[in-house]
Amino acid sequence: MIRNIIEPALAHMTWKVGNVTTPLGFKAFGTASGILKGRPDMALIWSVKPAVVSGLFTTNTAKAWPVLLTQKTVYHGLCQAVIINAGNANAATGPQGEKDAALMQERTARGLNIPPSFVAVASTGVIGVPLPMDKIDQGIHQLLEQWEQHRDCDGKAASEAILTTDQVPKVLAAEVTLPEGTVHMGLMAKGSGMIHPNMATMLAFVTTDAVIDKELQDHLLRQAVDRSFHRISVDGDPSTNDMVLMMANGFSRVAIETPESIKLFQSALTHLLRQGARMIADDGEGATHLITCHVKGAPSEEDAAQKARVVVRSNLVKAAIYGQDPNWGRILAAIGTTPGAFDPDQVAIRMGRLTLFDHGLPTSFDENEAKDIMGQHEVVIEVDLHNGSYEAEAWGCDLTERYVEINAHYRT
Template sequence: MQTVKDKQAASDALIILPEGDIASPKGFTAGGVHCGIRKSKLDLGWLYSEVPAVAAGVYTLNLFQAAPLKVTQASIANDQLIQALVVNSGVANACTGEQGLKDAYQMRDQLASKLTVKPEHVAVASTGVIGELLPMTNVSKGIDMINPSAQTSDQFETAILTTDTREKGIAVQITIDHKTITIGGAAKGSGMIKPNMATMLGFVTTDAAVEATALTDSLKSITNDSFNMITVDGDTSTNDMVLVLANGMQENNALSKEHPEWETFETALHYVCEYLAKEIARDGEGATKLIEVEVTGADTKQTARQIGKSVISSNLVKTAIHGADANWGRIITAVGYAGEALDPDQVSVKLGDILVVENGVPVTFSEPEAKQYLEQSTVLIQVNVGKGPEQATGYGCDLSYDYVRINASYRT
């Protein structure tokens, strides 16, 4: 059993690469092109590994699952290996019936032919407007433009964006089996973000050798504490996907839960996923602030997560934070309707370090001091619900006037 000290040691061993990105791990290249799906922005991204990589994925819970997700899941189910990825922005290829599925398979097969890899080793992703067919002539032209020897990973980060205001990428390094292991990642997401996935795409790469079952189990567990703990507006989209590829090119002993340095790897993977999740929350449509809700003292992890999601999803909390209004009653209300058993007389709430509720009743605090704190770009809400051992953190953003403006004209 790993102790807190063990986990801290694993975290301390992690090095963040200032210029790192999804193509930083050995053997990966990435890029982006403009093919004409969108008027002028880059709209087609690609990722390639020199060798097939062990793959793991998690997907949206929305029942209207887009065609690209079905294709990607079929590819991974074949032998859990992926060597290349193609992703477009502008059109989601969701709710497009049989033709949409054919188009997604055409993207897969054309990229496979272009890169001389097996079709079942290609993943496909799309993001954008729902219910429109892809302009396949443009998409085909874009795939023909892909050049694995031209490293433009910053363009990959740009090509996958929709209403995002900035690119989201990171890379870290750790040492395992005396080998330098790199983990890189990129993501998009700004609106239609809800706990339990979101309108987001997340892609993570590593040159570590990892056993398939261990990678899948780890991604699912980490997603519950990262991508499944973010919200912008309470909507879950049709295209959400997180994909992790491990190509093993550093030739370490294959990682599994039995490997003595498994905790080091999993801590680094968790860091990358959590970083990308927070960047998505920070870049919520119209957002001006990142909100973190830290729940402690819960009897179970599920209780902590559910309460955190409830508070971070409350539009009344989000608007209060936007207006720098220390209206703690909205926080307490969200805690109370989370659906988890708790004793209200044990609940305490802090805005940053400012105590506003203790044991279920208000305490005197400085309104000007609280307002000044809430005007910061990052706001921490601390909720203690008892003396239990579990905790969880949810990530979201404020809800501003710009959110309505952006979504009132999304298709135009």
Template sequence: MNTQLSIQPPFEVAEDPKITSPLGFTAAGVHCGIKRKRKDLGIIICSVPAAAAAVYTTNAFQAPPLKVTQESIGVEGKLRAFVVNSGNANACTGQRGLQDAYQTREETASLLGIPAHQVGVVSTGVIGEYLPMEKMLSGLKQVTKVASADGDSSFAEAILTTDTCTKKAEAQCEIDGKTVKIAGVAKGSGMIEPNMATMLGFVTTDAVIDPNQLQSLLWQTTDETFNMITVDGDCSTNDMVVVMASGLAGNQPLNPQHPEWPKFRAAFGYVCRELAKQIARDGEGATRLIEVKVEGAPTLEVARKIAKAVVGSSLVKTAVFGADANWGRILCAAGYGEPMLFPDTVDVYLGPIAVVKGGVPVVYEEEAASEVLRQEKVEIRLHLNQGEHAATAWGCDLTYEYVKINASYRT
């Protein structure tokens, strides 16, 4: 009798992800004039009050839109619409910035005929400049009119800043005999550093789930996904991930006691993880995605700290860019990531190639190791042999182009 567990995930992945796939959602993106030419104002609208949850940047200079959104969700845990502009962060803008964020919320609510607290707002772009409110308000009239089920691509484009591509993911699973869909879009390219970074994530689902359960799930999933990516070590003022659940799938309310909760959690985790990986791969100037897996750790916290230290090391990132199999930089980062680490048990692999065993080098073919580092996805694995816990972090290489982009970001 074969007792081997199936390796198939308990969900299906969409080939053409759309933020509007879950029942009840429409979206749009338009150009309102914040940027010279590209789309810069987007909206997601739900036909019913959706259970809502969000996580926010830990930066002390939290931008005014985030404060307004926290206030909105705090009223009843429900949202009907979410507005995002790109090209201007409305950060470090004081009382005027806060008033502009409130005005954006109020105008959107008026145009849609819904309570103001059912609207969330967020901005991304250059810090320290005031929003051009005449352009914003004109754009809001336009974007609320054209929102549709086919507006997913225009919304995904409207939220971008230095990104080179849109970022999308979608999964579905069967819950109580009903098809439940989860979809997401994100932006992020630079200033990507846990916890939360210059990234925005928007997730929609038609699952029936209480706002408190949704918030708890988002916190847990963020720790495993969005908080495990880094590009340049900078933590932004504006980052946020928001989830809206319409409840239109008609399943029984989801919670950890629901027999099919693991399915939903797995599908939700997939969407967030894929968005996080796409953000890491699209780091400013990046040519490679770096995935660092830490296994055999004494605690989950230790595994996460070491994985993030290695993937965030500028020396590791530049070594990957140069395809230099300099494993000493990996051990160095692991050591400052967790100073209590026992070096004598650590193994390091570049892809399938062992380069360190028990904390000391082993004989390997240099060119083969360099070839691993030339791949679009570079896998680095550390086995600590000190426990049963594991964690994975994602980042990208550090290139000349990154310096060029950020040396002239405003010009």
């Protein structure tokens, strides 16, 4: 289960019990189509009016067909619905996979009476297996039936329907106070394995009822993702299907235009996605610990982020955290693999309240106290490079036998 790892809201934010349906004018539905046995496996997010859409996608060259299709929707700039399936990635499926992704888009659009270009498509699951289109069609029909009958939206079922090896859904919502008025944000995400920066085997959907210009929203989303989803790693394997979509339907009539409102909205969006990143890292396949690495004293933020990321993705560090072994040498060695120069004789490494390494020399610390610190669910590693004024964080999880079990039998 996801533990209580959500950080306090910023001063101009309030966490709400909710999800992507918390912002005004958004609905979501989930259903079981039969792709996955005994659980929801398809979801629909719907905006009652066309929303400005922005997106970021996997850097993997082997992009899945839904990613390639949805990139076109994002390019055109407006989206009113997202159709999502779990259990099948529709990646490496040849020309038929391209046709199937387009059919998902077209059939959803026809049922909603909107242009196909207003529908984004997302898939997650096994690679290289053709989509079971009979089940996909059934799922779309069931979702449209819920929409047509004006049933109460079910963000919970939608969030459950996009999961694969995840243990729990990742949802969050916030109210944001701006000088011009109040807006809302909602988040629904999935991710547990094949998680690595730029991006990861993850889907994330962000909704807001704010009024935002497309060019500005593109910029705000990229900045927020760079400080959140691009700083997590479970196993170092980026996926074929990763995407982050953000939809702003303007229902609140509160525009993000002035420098102050842009700054406040940006900080709230980044903080929201930061929690999503932490939730994904915490739910890493087989994980028992959330690992946070805070690097400070760096010559640039990117240098700090790069060094933090390499620590949380190191299998040796991850295994040491699982075994509650305060092996600072593995942390130092991981940092040494990054391109940015650093002086080991200036570095300090701390874990919780204990200093393990300081200015080129190991310190004398109580092993039992260190073991107690590493027994906590979230293990915080702090690295001070003493080489500048910039800092950054990254998140990962420990490496356990359960990770191997899950991935040894993912298809079988």
